[in-house]
Amino acid sequence: MHHKILFSGPVGAGKTTAIAAISDVTPVVTEARARDRTRLMKPHTTVAMDYGVMELEGGDKVHLYGTPGQPRFDFMWEILAEGGLGIILLIDNSAADAMYRLRHFLDAFDEVIRRTSLVVGITKMDLAPTPTLADYSERLEQAGIRAPVLEVDARSADDVALLIEALLYTIDPGLDAGDPRAETAQ
Amino acid sequence: MRAEQLNAILRKLSATSGEVEAAAIISTDGLVMASYVPEGIDDDRLGAMSAAMLSLGERAALELGRGELEQVLVKGKKGFIILVHAGPDAVLTVLTSQTARLGLIFLDVKRTAAEVARLI
Numbered sequence: 001m002h003h004k005i006l007f008s009g010p011v012g013a014g015k016t017t018a019i020a021a022i023s024d025v026t027p028v029v030t031e032a033r034a035r036d037r038t039r040l041m042k043p044h045t046t047v048a049m050d051y052g053v054m055e056l057e058g059g060d061k062v063h064l065y066g067t068p069g070q071p072r073f074d075f076m077w078e079i080l081a082e083g084g085l086g087i088i089l090l091i092d093n094s095a096a097d098a099m100y101r102l103r104h105f106l107d108a109f110d111e112v113i114r115r116t117s118l119v120v121g122i123t124k125m126d127l128a129p130t131p132t133l134a135d136y137s138e139r140l141e142q143a144g145i146r147a148p149v150l151e152v153d154a155r156s157a158d159d160v161a162l163l164i165e166a167l168l169y170t171i172d173p174g175l176d177a178g179d180p181r182a183e184t185a186q
Numbered sequence: 187m188r189a190e191q192l193n194a195i196l197r198k199l200s201a202t203s204g205e206v207e208a209a210a211i212i213s214t215d216g217l218v219m220a221s222y223v224p225e226g227i228d229d230d231r232l233g234a235m236s237a238a239m240l241s242l243g244e245r246a247a248l249e250l251g252r253g254e255l256e257q258v259l260v261k262g263k264k265g266f267i268i269l270v271h272a273g274p275d276a277v278l279t280v281l282t283s284q285t286a287r288l289g290l291i292f293l294d295v296k297r298t299a300a301e302v303a304r305l306i
């Protein structure tokens with residue numbers, strides 16, 4: 001079986017980092033040198049997509065696609081969302097407008113979220129403790145969306161594995177994804 | 187001013203052939219540095235799409251064993267889109283009519299890209 005999962009969320013949330021952390025193969029990346037305000041945060045930014053693959057315990061393959069975070073590349077959001085089982089939204093908690101950014105991505109992916117499943121991963125909580133996970137859950141509730149919200153470090157394969165597990169479980173509570181890292185951890 | 191020089195280069199490219207309908211110079215992260223586009227084409231959109239396509243073309247050419255990217259060519263019923271690097275940090279995008287004689291245009295595009303690369 002092949003599954004497709006989409007990673008999205010604003011610039012610098014850690015989409016490229018997360019896919020690189022968990023992928024079994026060297027990911028396909030499309031990083032370009034940042035010329036706009038992004039360069040104050042990091043030297044490169046995604047302009048088309050990230051792609052990686054992860055094998056589950058039972059042999060199923062999960063194809064991981066990452067979007068660019070910058071709104072000018074939003075045409076890629078639609079293209080990449082096609083055929084996905086669900087979406088993982090990463091939000092950088094250290095951004096001053098983190099809550100607003102979540103709203104923006106909930107709106108942009110509204111159709112996908114309602115049709116498939118959503119898990120929200122809050123990154124960089126080590127740099128900024130607020131807003132809290134409860135704040136995000138409340139915001140989701142207001143939008144009429146039920147989705148797990150987890151604290152993650154996009155650099156940690158274990159954290160990213162947890163996000164994927166949560167998503168697969170949300171899609172099918174009966175599905176035993178096992179520990180997606182079990183194979184590589186041995 | 188560099189932007190003016192870039193604009194002059196684009197005007198020259200479109201003047202050499204009536205088949206060139208639009209041209210733009212874009213940073214590899216999708217920001218328009220100079221453009222010569224008709225009404226009806228949003229140049230911010232053109233910029234972002236150019237950066238995405240060039241980047242994907244580059245990865246595909248390398249990973250599928252076609253070597254370093256020379257150009258990306260898209261053919262639609264109403265014309266062509268040609269994308270080439272103009273130095274390592276910029277993209278030259280050219281839109282042509284469907285009657286364009288590609289051989290000649292490729293030459294012009296290549297020459298223009300080299301000129302742009304020297305400038306930035």
Ligand SMILES: Nc1nc2c(ncn2[C@@H]2O[C@H](COP(=O)(O)OP(=O)(O)OP(=O)(O)O)[C@@H](O)[C@H]2O)c(=O)[nH]1
Nearest residue numbers: 011012013014015016017045046069123124153154
């Ligand atoms: N301190 C800290 N840094 C993190 C955490 N998660 C990710 N990072 C860092 O944040 C940066 C994220 O960069 P990218 O992975 O390029 O972000 P992106 O979401 O792909 O961004 P765009 O492609 O530009 O939209 C990297 O430098 C990571 O090392 C975290 O939990 N804590």
Ligand SMILES: [Mg+2]
Nearest residue numbers: 015016045046
């Ligand atoms: Mg990225």
